[in-house]
Amino acid sequence: MHADIVFTGGTVRTGDTDARCHEALAVTDGRISAVGAEALALRGPRTAVVDLEGGALLPAFGDGHAHPVLGGLGLRGVPVRECASVEEIVDAVRRWAETHPEAEWITGDGFDPWLAPHGLFDARWLDAAVPHRPVLLRTSDHHTAWVNSEALRRAGYTAAGADPAGGQIVRRDGGDQPLGTLREFGALNPVLSLVPTPSxxxxxxxxxxxxxxxxxxxxxxxxxxxxxxxxxxxxxxxxxxxxxxxxxxxxxxxxxxxxxxxxxxxxxxxxxxxxxxxxxxxxxxxxxxxxxxxxxxxxxxxxxxxxxxxxxxxxxxxxxxxxxxxxxxxxxxxxxxxxxxxxxxxxxxxxxxxxxxxxxxxxxxxxxxxxxxxxxxxxxxxxxxxxxxxxxxxxxxxxxxxxxxxxxxxxxxxxxxxxxxxxxxxxxxxxxxxxxxxxxxxxxxxxxxxxxxxxxxxxxxxxxxxxxxxxxxxxxxxxxxxxxxxxxxxxxxxxxxxxxxxxxxxxxxxxxxxxxxxxxxxxxxxxxxxxxxxxxxxxxxxxxxxxxxxx
The missing domain is CATH 3.20.20.140 (Metal-dependent hydrolases)
Structure with a gap:
């Protein structure tokens, strides 16, 4: 029986603890059928030969903790992930809002939480860019959000309100007025629930x-x-x-x-x-x-x-x-x-x-x-x-x-x-x-x-x-x-x-x-x-x- 695919021309690392290497690997019906010289012997007229070009073939990687849907959705919206300052984020929000007048909410995902001192982000900074539509930006760790005043208003977050269970509404120094920084899902979810759900x-x-x-x-x-x-x-x-x-x-x-x-x-x-x-x-x-x-x-x-x-x-x-x-x-x-x-x-x-x-x-x-x-x-x-x-x-x-x-x-x-x-x-x-x-x-x-x-x-x-x-x-x-x-x-x-x-x-x-x-x-x-x-x-x-x- 001939293999469907033979990989050769590089190093085949098996991933075993003894770190063995081979010169070839054969695949038949989606399974590994041979490694080393035995794999080379399985080449036939219909075998696809993959030249490793001096590289290496390894067991594919897994990812034991990820959020594919959340991450895919986060590719939409305001591109804030690469912003290096608060000013860059605000400018990105302004530009995106101007080019998307139809968007009820302006959202973005993945900015660095250290860009503001102590990780505290002020709603007024976003208000300067978008005062009349709600803005919701999430930090890269997704446990903190930065919102503008309109988003706070729609969520009902006021100076008189208490922190929700499982969340924190950060307040301004010397008062009870919400700053614009929300921590943990108890505080984030009431705002997220207001954002139109993608189809x-x-x-x-x-x-x-x-x-x-x-x-x-x-x-x-x-x-x-x-x-x-x-x-x-x-x-x-x-x-x-x-x-x-x-x-x-x-x-x-x-x-x-x-x-x-x-x-x-x-x-x-x-x-x-x-x-x-x-x-x-x-x-x-x-x-x-x-x-x-x-x-x-x-x-x-x-x-x-x-x-x-x-x-x-x-x-x-x-x-x-x-x-x-x-x-x-x-x-x-x-x-x-x-x-x-x-x-x-x-x-x-x-x-x-x-x-x-x-x-x-x-x-x-x-x-x-x-x-x-x-x-x-x-x-x-x-x-x-x-x-x-x-x-x-x-x-x-x-x-x-x-x-x-x-x-x-x-x-x-x-x-x-x-x-x-x-x-x-x-x-x-x-x-x-x-x-x-x-x-x-x-x-x-x-x-x-x-x-x-x-x-x-x-x-x-x-x-x-x-x-x-x-x-x-x-x-x-x-x-x-x-x-x-x-x-x-x-x-x-x-x-x-x-x-x-x-x-x-x-x-x-x-x-x-x-x-x-x-x-x-x-x-x-x-x-x-x-x-x-x-x-x-x-x-x-x-x-x-x-x-x-x-x-």
């Missing part, structure tokens, strides 16, 4: 655009870490109509406090509907919990008070006892808890909840996930391994950038600052680690995250030697966290995440071998091709569909 077709279009971007980055599997009921049919439609999707995905149902017992009743039926509609492409095995917010906004839940606010431990989204009860409930239904936990207090609450599920429902291979785990108390670090918890980390965050120096470090101090993003320590403890991007919070390209995990430096190469260099890891380990680590998170490690005969041909072709590439160059290593079960989903030089091209 189903727009959602599907946004998802397809996002999926194409992931494929172009070498990704073949994504964990959508926040799926609300309205997004179920978006994923099903995108997966089952038109060209389909170039990535597989596991959908993670959002569960929030208040009425959660009633809401989980539909999770099982939604799971069955999703998996029967797109078998082999979509799964729905996870439930998402927000245990807290983020340190830069002062809303991450800490064990000890904030350095710059000694009376505050942050904002726990769930009471610890109720979080444990809810985790036990979804675990009993066969779902995996996927908990956003940034502060060390939230990490402990998440670990306690998972431990209670294990005691209550019995031991099994449940693979719970704690996402981000930015700050871990030393007493809790060994619990990841003990409880079988996967630490899904965002390696691109492990750098001393302006977010860290201007907002995070002043709020937690030096000692806690040195306990952030303990990638090396978690791996040394034999805990399971998988990488993700949290896109659109930060860039979705795995190679950028790999570069940061290896160097612990900013793109400019600072600081020399890396930030917290003891937490650096080598390139092969970082690549594995994006492949084998994500495959384990997906319960699919026997099917992908390594290049062995019989495994699915989820592959990425890089222009050079990342293991022998200088760490400073990893972020810029071109992705030349991506294959999902032997089907090419990306080819360098062929642009992915864009909003402009589709009209």
């Amino acid at each position: 189903r077709a727009a959602h599907v279009d946004a998802l397809r655009e996002a999926a194409a971007r992931f494929a172009a980055a070498g990704v073949t599997w994504v964990q959508d870490a926040l799926v609300t009921p309205d997004l179920v049919d978006v994923w099903i439609t995108a997966a089952t109509t038109g060209p389909g999707l170039p990535v597989r995905a596991d959908l993670c149902f959002l569960l929030e406090p208040g009425g959660w017992r009633e809401r989980i009743e539909r999770f099982t039926s939604d799971r069955e509907r999703i998996e029967s509609a797109a078998p082999g492409l979509l799964t729905a095995r996870s439930v998402k919990f927000f245990a807290d917010g983020v340190i830069e906004a002062g809303t991450a839940a800490l064990l000890e008070p904030y350095t710059d606010c000694p009376h505050s431990h942050g904002m726990a989204t769930w009471a610890p006892a109720e979080l444990a009860e809810a985790v036990v409930a979804v675990d009993a239904l066969g779902f995996r808890p996927h908990v956003h936990a940034i502060g060390d207090g939230a990490v402990r609450s998440a670990l306690d909840a998972i431990e209670k599920a294990d005691r209550t429902n019995g031991a099994r291979d449940r693979r719970p996930v704690i996402a981000h785990a930015e700050l871990i108390d030393p007493a809790d670090l060994p619990r990841f391994k003990a409880l079988g918890v996967i630490a899904n980390l965002q390696p691109l965050w492990a750098q001393c950038d302006p977010l860290m120096t201007k907002l995070i470090l002043p709020r937690i101090g030096e000692e806690r600052g040195r306990r952030q993003y303990q990638i090396g320590s978690l791996l040394a403890s034999d805990a399971r680690v998988a990488f993700g991007s949290d896109w659109p919070v930060t860039a979705h390209e795995p190679l950028r995250g790999i570069a940061t995990a290896v160097t612990r430096q900013t793109p400019e190469g600072t600081p020399e030697g890396g930030w917290l260099p003891e937490e650096r890891i080598d390139t092969a380990t970082a690549c594995a966290a994006y492949s084998a680590g994500c495959a384990h998170q997906a319960f699919e490690e026997k099917d992908w995440g390594a290049l062995r005969p019989g495994m699915r041909a989820d592959l990425v072709h890089l222009a050079a071998d990342p293991v022998t590439t200088a760490p400073a160059e990893l972020a810029h290593l071109p992705v030349l091709g991506t294959w999902l079960a032997g089907r090419r989903t990306h080819e360098a030089g062929i642009s992915t569909p864009s909003r402009a091209a589709r009209g």
Whole structure:
């Protein structure tokens, strides 16, 4: 039998722990049929031969925590992501509003939260550009919004009002008047609910655009870490109509406090509907919990008070006892808890909840996930391994950038600052680690995250030697966290995440071998091709569909 595809002319890295390399790989019926000399022997007259051109073939990447629909929708609206100052943002808002007089709301997504002192943004700055239509801009972390006065008025946020549950309306110094900065979803959601909802077709279009971007980055599997009921049919439609999707995905149902017992009743039926509609492409095995917010906004839940606010431990989204009860409930239904936990207090609450599920429902291979785990108390670090918890980390965050120096470090101090993003320590403890991007919070390209995990430096190469260099890891380990680590998170490690005969041909072709590439160059290593079960989903030089091209 001849192979359908043979890859040759470069280095084939299997992704196994022994870092074996081969000169060729063969694919038959979407599966790896041979590696090395045996692969070359499977060439036949109808075999497609892919020349690696001196580059490397690796297991395709996964992304264990991302928001494809949200990110795709965020590509619309005011382009504020690249703005480098408040003035640039205001100018971008003014220009966009002038060219879109039909838009009832002016929205934008992804600006840097450190651009204003202490992360505090004033509604009056936006009023100067757009006084009569509401403006809503979200920071890159999506836990803070900057709105103008008209948006505050429509939401009913006044000096007389109290903060909503689970949110904060930042007030002006010396008074009760809302400033224009809203923190956490309790404060954001009443405003977001006023923004006209894009059509189903727009959602599907946004998802397809996002999926194409992931494929172009070498990704073949994504964990959508926040799926609300309205997004179920978006994923099903995108997966089952038109060209389909170039990535597989596991959908993670959002569960929030208040009425959660009633809401989980539909999770099982939604799971069955999703998996029967797109078998082999979509799964729905996870439930998402927000245990807290983020340190830069002062809303991450800490064990000890904030350095710059000694009376505050942050904002726990769930009471610890109720979080444990809810985790036990979804675990009993066969779902995996996927908990956003940034502060060390939230990490402990998440670990306690998972431990209670294990005691209550019995031991099994449940693979719970704690996402981000930015700050871990030393007493809790060994619990990841003990409880079988996967630490899904965002390696691109492990750098001393302006977010860290201007907002995070002043709020937690030096000692806690040195306990952030303990990638090396978690791996040394034999805990399971998988990488993700949290896109659109930060860039979705795995190679950028790999570069940061290896160097612990900013793109400019600072600081020399890396930030917290003891937490650096080598390139092969970082690549594995994006492949084998994500495959384990997906319960699919026997099917992908390594290049062995019989495994699915989820592959990425890089222009050079990342293991022998200088760490400073990893972020810029071109992705030349991506294959999902032997089907090419990306080819360098062929642009992915864009909003402009589709009209």
